Structure formats: structure tokens, C-alpha cells
Amino acid sequence: MILRCFILATLLLASGLLPALDSALYSAQGSSKYTAKGTAKRSAQDAAQAGDKQPGATGSPPLPLDTLPKTRAVGAIPLGLEKPPGLDVPLFAERVALGRRLFFDSVLSKDRSVSCASCHRPENGFASPDTLAIGISGRVGKRNSPTLLNRAFGTSFFWDGRAKTLEEQVLLPITTDNEFDFSVAGVLERLAGDESYFHAFRHAFEPSKNSEIPPVTAENLAAALAAFVRTLHHGDTPVDRFQAGTYSALSASARRGLWVFESRGGCWACHSGPNFSDEKFHNTGVGYGEPTRDLGRFDATKKPVDRHRFKTPTLRGLKHTAPYMHNGSQATLEDVVLFYDRGGARFDSGRSSLIRPLHLTDQDVDDLVAFLEALSRPGS
Ligand code: HEC
Ligand code: HEC
DSSP states (O other): OHHHHHHHHHHHHHHTOSOOOOOTTTSOOOSHHHHHHHHHHHHHHHHHTTTOOOTTOTTSOOOOOOOSOSSOOTTOOOTTOOOOTTOOSTTHHHHHHHHHHHHTOGGGSTTSOOOHHHHSBGGGTTBOSSSSOBOGGGOBOSSOOOOOTTGGGOSSBSTTOOBSSHHHHHHHHHHOTTTTOOOHHHHHHHHHTSHHHHHHHHHHHOOOTTOOSOSOOHHHHHHHHHHHHHTOOOOOOHHHHHHTTOGGGSOHHHHHHHHHHHTTTOGGGTSOTTTTOOOOEEOOSTTTTOTTOOOBTHHHHOOGGGTTBEEOOOOTTGGGSOSBSTTOOBOSHHHHHHHHHTTSSTTOTTSOTTOOOOOOOHHHHHHHHHHHHTTOOSOO
16 A cells, blocks of 8 residues: 555656645644643643542542543544454444543552553543653653554554553553552452442443353453554544545645655655554664663563564654653654654664664655654544
């Protein structure tokens, strides 16, 4: 699909057939808005929610609200994406509804101060504006909270891929001490004791009233949370519309950026396929020079070759998900592009041979940023 688009773009650019439409919305803009966005938006939201009293949440940031549309077509696949696995299960819609409720509920954390949405915020593309994740009692984790958009297409989970399935992944925050610092048994006891949750579990997993099987189990909790995460799709972006034949969907700058992405930039060697990720692990040089540099994939495999390798993230929704990289070290998309332009960390001998100096012009940088921005649609 990318190749088709590449050829089309080349032909059209070369023959000058495309009108020089410079959409104000998706043209390259300065970097400051990204840095400003996180903090400004956050404090505005915090102020708006300051009146919200959360049980046991003294001193913790307010819990993000569920701002998603009330009714969402849970099985609908937006333009540009293929149907991911895992949607055709019985009672899927009921499980998604339960998973959604749990996702925004601090009931999963020991002191009821943090929810999944505290780190995976809807208005930030289900990522976080914090450089590193902040969990219970303000404890700081070692990595940036990644976006959950399109994780339904994932083949392994976490920056180092240590979880093999979404179902395995979603229970881990409960026991991680700088996230929820609780136990699965403790969560199950709370949920089983809550009449409304008990019925919601029954409804989503064992609708027969006569069933003897207790519905609030670890397996069902994982299935509900994973079902919700599987519905967080991000497609139908200007790039998808362009690829589907609406050439005016991309500005001239973004179209030139697409060209750099696929040619001199070499980006699609790793950011490939409909989700712009090969789901593989690479060392791009991020984190080089840090005193306690994160070992990445090595943590999961213990193979020396995997040192400092991280999973290629999707490029969809980037407009909402700053800061970037496993350590949140790049504040803006322009910073990311300049990092690649330098050849990543050039003195890192373990870095992938696909990462090398690109010699981009200022115009190329602006164009590449415009293209990356066009992989997001408004909202999240
Ligand atoms: C304290 C912040 C925090 C909370 C709370 C949190 N997460 Fe995360 N989440 C992270 C971080 C950080 C990572 C990446 C960790 C790593 O790679 O080691 C992550 C990774 C993930 C991933 C894997 C994404 C990928 O790219 O593979 C999923 C899925 C996920 N979280 C879902 C959840 C769910 C569901 C909950 C609630 C049960 C939750 N998270 C709670 C911070 C958080
Ligand atoms: C060798 C494979 C590879 C190539 C080539 C590559 N990337 Fe990446 N990209 C990655 C990996 C791996 C990460 C995560 C690195 C980390 O956090 O340590 C990443 C991260 C990113 C991010 C941050 C996304 C986020 O959510 O944090 C952006 C944006 C990005 N790349 C854009 C590009 C662009 C633009 C190019 C071309 C100039 C490019 N990449 C080339 C593998 C690659």
C-alpha cells in the first residue's frame, strides 16, 4: 500500500498535477506548540477538575475523565487500517463497555488514586504528556507511557516486547509498584464486592443467571481491559485519505514529506505497513550517553544483541502523543526529525545500520514534520 502511494505521489509530484494546496491545518509549524501543549493543556485540565474530589487521592493529580463519545462503533475499522484480530469474540461489546469503565476507574490502584487513563490519557492519544510515567504517590517509572492507539495490531507489548499478548500486559500495571502497587487478588475482591461491577462482569461473561461460575476472575478482568484497548483505532487521517485517492487531503509540504519519508529518510524501513511499525526491535541510539542507559529488549531476551533495542512505535496519532521515544527525550516532532538527521547517536557503536546522517535541508525537515503530523486526525 505504501509502495502504491509512493509511486502515485512521485508521479503526481513530477507531473505537477497536484494543486499546491497548503492546508493550514496540516502544514509544518514551529516546535513550540508541542512543548507548550503538554504543560499548558495539563494545567488547564487540572484547573478544570480541581473541584473533583477523588476518594483517597490527596496530593495526587486529578483522574482523567472519560471524554470518549458515549456510543462508539466498537467493531468499525477506520480508513487505512485492516481488521485486527481479536474483535470477533462473543459478547465483545459488553466486554468493551466493562473494560472502558475499568480503564477510567482508580479502583485498580491500591489507594484509589491512579487509573489506566492517568498515564494513557484520551486527549493525549492515550499516551501521557509526562516524560516518564508517574504512578501511585507520584512515583516515577523508567519509561515514557506509550500510546495505546492501534495496539490491537501489536504482536508484543511494552517498549521491550516482554508481554506476548494484550491480555497478559493489561494486568501487569496492577502489581507494578510505581504504577498501581496493588495485587490482582485485592482488585478482584474489591470488584466482586461491588454489586454494580459484579453484575457488569456477569453480563459480559456469563449472562446466564443460574451460572455457578463466579464472573469476577483475573482472566475476565484481563479480557475486558484488553477488549477495550483493542477498540482504540486511529486511522482515516489525511495520509489515509490521500492514499485512498483524495489528493487534496495532503498539503504540498506533507506530500514532499512523504517523499522524504520513503526515499532519503529511509523511515519506512522500520515504520512500515498500515500501522507504520514493523513491530520489531532496533537501537536507534536513543538514550546513548545516559549514565544508566535502559537495556530495552535485552531485559526480555537477555541476548547481548538486543541491548538498547526498543520496539518500533506506530507513527499514527503523533500530533497528540508528545513527548517521544522510550525515555520521552524528544519534546517535539521537529526534535525527532533532527535526531534522525544527525544519524541518531553517531558514537553509539551498537546502533542500527539503517540509522545514518541524512543531510536534510531545513525545507526537508519542515516537510517531514508536516507528513508526520498528517498521520493524525483531529481529536484522538
Ligand atoms: C503509571 C503510569 C501507567 C499506568 C497507571 C498504566 N500504564 Fe500502561 N504503560 C505505562 C508505561 C510506562 C508503559 C511502557 C512500559 C515499558 O515498556 O516497560 C505502558 C505500556 C502499556 C501497554 C503496552 C503498549 C505497547 O506499545 O506495547 C499497554 C497495552 C498498556 N500500558 C495498558 C495499560 C492499562 C490497560 C492500564 C490499566 C490497567 C495501564 N496501562 C496503566 C504507563 C502506565
Ligand atoms: C532502524 C529502524 C528505524 C528507522 C530507520 C526509523 N525509525 Fe523511527 N523509531 C524506531 C524505533 C525503534 C523507535 C523507538 C526508539 C526508542 O524509543 O528508543 C522510533 C521512534 C520514532 C518516533 C517516536 C514515536 C513515539 O511515539 O515516541 C518517531 C516520530 C519516529 N521514530 C519517526 C521516524 C522518522 C521520521 C524516520 C525517518 C527519518 C524514522 N523514524 C526512522 C525505529 C526506526
